Amino acid sequence: MKKIFFISICVFLYTGNVKSAKDDFNNVKPVRNVILMIPDGTPYSILSVTRWTNWYKDHNKTNLSIDPYLCGFIRSNTAVGPIADSGSSTSCYVSGHVQPTGFIGTYSPDFGDKNLGFIDGKKAYGPVANVFEAAHQLKGKSTGLVATVSFTHATPADCSAHYYKRSKTDIIATQIVHNNFDVVLSSGNKDLSNENEQYLKDNGYDVVRNDIEAMRRSTNNKLWALFHREQMPYDFDRDVNKDPSLAEMTEIAINKLNKNKKGFFLMVEGSMIDFSSHDNDPSGMLSEYSAFEKACEVAVEFAKKDGNTTVIVIPDHNCGGMTIGKYHLKSYTALNYEDIFGGIAKFTRTTEGMIKLLNSNPYTEVQNLFKKYMGFELTDKELDNLYHCADYKQSPLPKEVRNLKPKATWHNSSFSAFISHVIADHTPFGFSSDTHTGEDVFLAVMNPNNQVPAGYHTNVELSHYIQSLIGMNGKMDAFSDNIFARHDEVFTEYETIINENKENKYFPTLTVKNPKNGKSLTIYAQTSKVELSEHNKTKTIKLPSVAIYVDKTNLFYLPKNLVNYLK
Numbered sequence: 001m002k003k004i005f006f007i008s009i010c011v012f013l014y015t016g017n018v019k020s021a022k023d024d025f026n027n028v029k030p031v032r033n034v035i036l037m038i039p040d041g042t043p044y045s046i047l048s049v050t051r052w053t054n055w056y057k058d059h060n061k062t063n064l065s066i067d068p069y070l071c072g073f074i075r076s077n078t079a080v081g082p083i084a085d086s087g088s089s090t091s092c093y094v095s096g097h098v099q100p101t102g103f104i105g106t107y108s109p110d111f112g113d114k115n116l117g118f119i120d121g122k123k124a125y126g127p128v129a130n131v132f133e134a135a136h137q138l139k140g141k142s143t144g145l146v147a148t149v150s151f152t153h154a155t156p157a158d159c160s161a162h163y164y165k166r167s168k169t170d171i172i173a174t175q176i177v178h179n180n181f182d183v184v185l186s187s188g189n190k191d192l193s194n195e196n197e198q199y200l201k202d203n204g205y206d207v208v209r210n211d212i213e214a215m216r217r218s219t220n221n222k223l224w225a226l227f228h229r230e231q232m233p234y235d236f237d238r239d240v241n242k243d244p245s246l247a248e249m250t251e252i253a254i255n256k257l258n259k260n261k262k263g264f265f266l267m268v269e270g271s272m273i274d275f276s277s278h279d280n281d282p283s284g285m286l287s288e289y290s291a292f293e294k295a296c297e298v299a300v301e302f303a304k305k306d307g308n309t310t311v312i313v314i315p316d317h318n319c320g321g322m323t324i325g326k327y328h329l330k331s332y333t334a335l336n337y338e339d340i341f342g343g344i345a346k347f348t349r350t351t352e353g354m355i356k357l358l359n360s361n362p363y364t365e366v367q368n369l370f371k372k373y374m375g376f377e378l379t380d381k382e383l384d385n386l387y388h389c390a391d392y393k394q395s396p397l398p399k400e401v402r403n404l405k406p407k408a409t410w411h412n413s414s415f416s417a418f419i420s421h422v423i424a425d426h427t428p429f430g431f432s433s434d435t436h437t438g439e440d441v442f443l444a445v446m447n448p449n450n451q452v453p454a455g456y457h458t459n460v461e462l463s464h465y466i467q468s469l470i471g472m473n474g475k476m477d478a479f480s481d482n483i484f485a486r487h488d489e490v491f492t493e494y495e496t497i498i499n500e501n502k503e504n505k506y507f508p509t510l511t512v513k514n515p516k517n518g519k520s521l522t523i524y525a526q527t528s529k530v531e532l533s534e535h536n537k538t539k540t541i542k543l544p545s546v547a548i549y550v551d552k553t554n555l556f557y558l559p560k561n562l563v564n565y566l567k
Helices: 002-017 045-057 086-095 131-137 154-158 169-178 194-202 212-217 246-257 273-278 282-306 337-341 351-360 363-374 380-387 414-425 459-469 476-483 560-566
Strands: 033-039 070-075 142-150 183-187 206-209 223-226 264-270 309-313 441-446 455-458 495-499 509-514 519-524 527-534 537-550 555-558
Touching: 033 086, 033 282, 033 459, 045 282, 045 337, 070 459, 086 131, 086 154, 086 459, 131 142, 131 264, 131 459, 131 476, 131 537, 142 154, 142 246, 142 282, 154 169, 154 264, 169 194, 169 527, 169 537, 183 246, 194 206, 206 212, 212 223, 223 246, 246 264, 246 282, 264 282, 273 282, 282 309, 282 351, 282 414, 351 363, 351 414, 363 380, 380 414, 455 459, 476 560, 519 560, 527 560
Parallel strands: 033 264, 033 309, 070 455, 142 183, 142 264, 183 223, 206 223
Antiparallel strands: 070 441, 309 441, 495 509, 509 519, 519 527, 527 537, 537 555
C-alpha cells in the first residue's frame, strides 16, 4: 500500500510540473520563437559519453544543458521502414508526412500495406509544405538555418526545399536561396552559384564567404555566411581564428532573427556527429556532440531569458551503434571511471585532424603526435600497419611494398578507416555498424508553458506538436495545397506550355496565356520569380514561396492565387 501511494505521489508531482500534451496537441499554446536543434546521426550513448567525459575533467559538470528537458522518445522512420536517412526523417518532423529515403520535403508514393503512416498516393512526388514556410508566410516570422555542412545537405534542405532526390543539389540550392530564409550560416561555398549569390545581394542580403570577421561585423539582419567548400572542420580540428563554432553561429542567428517582433523559427544542426558515427570515430563523435552541446547551451539560455521560446532537441536518426563497453572487454564491471573515460578525455583531435598531422609531419614524429593529441602511443603492430597504409604520405616504406588498404568507411577514405579503428581500439567503446541504425531517438523539449510531448510518440505526432507551436496544427495540409497546387489545376481555363531549358532540364519555364486580354505569365522553375506580360510591358512578381517543377510528374507546383494575375 505504501509503495502504491509513493508511486502515485511521484506521478502527481511529475504531471504537475510537466503537462503531457495530447496526441492531437490542440491545447498546446503557440509561442513566439521555436528553435529546432538536430544532432544528426546521434545515438543516445554519446550523451552518456559526453556527460562522463565532462565530469571526468570537472566534477562540477554533472549534466548536459538538455538533461532537465529530456522527456521521451520518438519513432524516426521512413515511409516503409524503421531505419531513416536525414532526408526522410527531418522532412517528416517539419511537414507531418512520412517520406521515403532520399526525399526532401516531398509527398511519398503509396507503398500499399508497407506504408508506415498515412500516404496520399495522388500527391506522390509533389512538394509538401513545412513549418518554416508556414511560420514565414502566414505568421510573419523570420527563419534561419545553421549547420556545419553545406546548406544543401539533407537536414537543412528538409527545412527549406522540396525534391525527391536529395542529391540534386543544384535544384535544392536554388530553392533555398529563393525561399526567403533570413539567416543561413553553414558550409557549402561550392553550392552557392554566382547567379544565386547575386540574387541574394539584389534582395538585400549580406553574403559572406570564408570570412569570420565579416560575419561578426555584419549588422544586416539578412545574412548568408558560408565557410569552406563542402563542410567545416570538426570542432576539435578547426582554426578558431578562421572558422566559427556552432555555438557562435547559433548565437549570431538568434540575435539577428530575434529583431523580428513576430518571432522566429530557427533550425540548428550538429551536422557532423553523423559523419563521425559513420566512421566509428569516438573522438570525432565527442568533438561534434560537445560542440552541439555548447550550441544547446546558447539556445537554452536565450529561451530562459526570453520566456516565450520553445527549444526542441531531437536527432534525425541513430548511427554507428556506439556502446560503452564492447566485445572482449575484460573485467568490464570492475573497470573504474578513469579506465573508461580517462583516455577519451585526452583526445584533442579527430581522425581527420590526426590524418592531416600525420601526412604533414615526418614519420619519426608519429608517436609524439599520438601522445600529444590523443594521449597514447601506437603499439608496434599498429605502427607497422600505419607504415603499410597505401595512403600514408610520410611512410618510410616504398609504395610497392605497402599492402594495407582497409575498407573505406561511409564518408572517408581507407586511411581514415584505419586511423578511426586505431583510435577506437584504444577506448572501451564498441560499434555495431558504420551506417544508420533504427532505434528510437531521444527527445528534449524546453517549453515556457510546460507543455511537452512526454513519453513515446511517432515522428508524425512530433510534427503535430511543432505545428501547434506556431498555431498551425490541423492547418498544414490546406496551406500546402494552397502554395503547391498543380499547374494544370490552377490554370484550367488557360493555355499552358512547359518550355524546356536546354542547359538544365530541371529548370524549365512555364508559360500561361489568357488570349482574351493578352496577359501572360512566365514562371521560372525552382525560384520565386514570375514575369507578368501585359500590353508589351513586363513586370516581375516575387512569390512568397517557390514555384517547383518536378520532372517525375512533369508538373509545376505553385500558389493557387497566381491565376488572379491573368484576370
